[in-house]
Amino acid sequence: MGKSSNTTLVILAFFAIYVIWGSTYLLNKIAVLELPPFMLASFRFVTAGLLIFGLARLMGIPITITKKQFLNTILAGFLFLSFGNGVVVWALRFVDSGFAALEISAQPLIILLMMWILQGKKIQPTSLIGVFFGVVGIYLLVSQKQIITKEGSVLGMIMIFACMISWAYASIFVAKADLPSNYFVNTGYQMFTGGIMLALMSVGFGEEWSSPLTWSRNVQWAMILLVVFGSIVAFTSFNYLLKRVSPEKVATSTYVNPIVALILGWYFLEEEITEQSILAAAILLTGVYFINTKKKIAIFERFKR
Template identity: 70%
Template sequence: MSVSRKTISILLAFFAIYVIWGSTYLLNKIAVSELPPFKIAAIRFITASGIIFLIAKFLKQDISISVKQIKNTAIAGFLFLTFGNGVVVWALKFVDSGFAALEISAQPLVVLILMRIIQKKKISTMSYIGVVLGFIGIYLLVSQKQLISQENQIVGIIMIFICMISWAYGSIFVGKADLPKNSFVNTAYQMLFGGLMLLFLSFCFGENWSLPTSWSTDVQWALVGLVIFGSTIAFTAFNYLLKEVSPEKVATSTYVNPIIALLLGWYVLNEKITLQSVIAATVLLTGVYFINTKRKFKPRSIGR
């Protein structure tokens, strides 16, 4: 049985948001150790938008956009990138990259709750079980004394959770909004507007700017990876998937992202992986599985 081109595209897009995005926590952690957070995000997304626009023109794609689409891409750019990503980068100044990825793995739970509140979507019994497990996993994760005792750790944890709400709402908004049909064009405009808003925030907060030649080699390579892989490839894949599959399925990238982030943070940055974090990850990801499974929960009859 032959596999359609669309199926292959969807599989490759899932690979991008699963694996590539898992590595961006490490790259952002490396970059934020030397550069201001909003500066990093602004450079990343404005540069990536320019690359994607060039690719779209090379492929002879129509990059025209209506006034309504400008408004919608700006809203999406703010929800996903200006707030949803920019503040996470800021939080990485205080939170380990693996820990941040684990916390964000609860995103499907947030998406489900928002879809219930906004779209009145019914929640299945399996999903209710997933929500309970998700909250237990989050509690186990953030209740570790050695983490809470660190300076500004709690602030970082809270801000990441707020970013999850922004990203989850953005996923629902994009699924229904009038946006450019071409994934390249849609992504480019979101990154352009999101990046410009991050640039504005960078100047508002008085962040110091410097030439790339003054950065360390590790930071230079981290920014290259964030621009080309994390933004140009993975975010384009993300927007493509939001138009092809449901928001809950797209959110399943959180199965793989934290595992990759944990391993890279441990291997490259010597971040600690505690037993409680492993248990929390197991419970949390099990909850995510229950939230996204389509199986019906049917109690067995006695004696059957």
């Protein structure tokens, strides 16, 4: 595959994790208002995993993997999906969809610190500037009284933070781990195993399961979009990017997702967007620029002379 083709794939993959994933907060919020959270997440990921295996078979892609690869996909599936996503869905019962996405936008900072602690990777000055903008933006967003005074919001915030740590560690792990070389198959195993573990969590918490035929039309559509685009398309793109670019650049999606989530939550669920939220969103996007751009090197070279 040529360089231009790879560049196009990277751009499309970033679009998927920026925009499509940004919409999943709204879709999960719609569904979790009617369905138990772990049952909802389990149904989504098991269905997506089975569809991926079916598509792989139709396309003649072998799905056989080694024992080590299988164990690694189980671990990644738990960190990313069973805990990292399932508990976020649970927390959406207590916080707005836009707020959840906004809190998670602190993830690049956690990944940078984890890479520094676990791998000894030096944190570049401009990455720190990007993180600074991100933290300022997050502070402006979460310091609004109308957001943090809602019942259960503090518990939701704490659990989402735990998910961020899980997701960040998984991002670093996947970048180096022995996983299926085909990104589609890799996603399938993570989805299926993560979904099975979510089903066990659902049973453990005594959730009541129901047939999709009994769900409301809105929830049925939300689930279809979550399975096809939020799971298969976006998560495959995510796994692809983790092998192509650095984890902290992939994590910049958590800066853009809140913007998409805020707009969709406001439009469809009438979640409030204040002037302070708009200002914070602009600052967050500035942080994305500083973490992602390569032009930053030239700026600092001038100061070294």
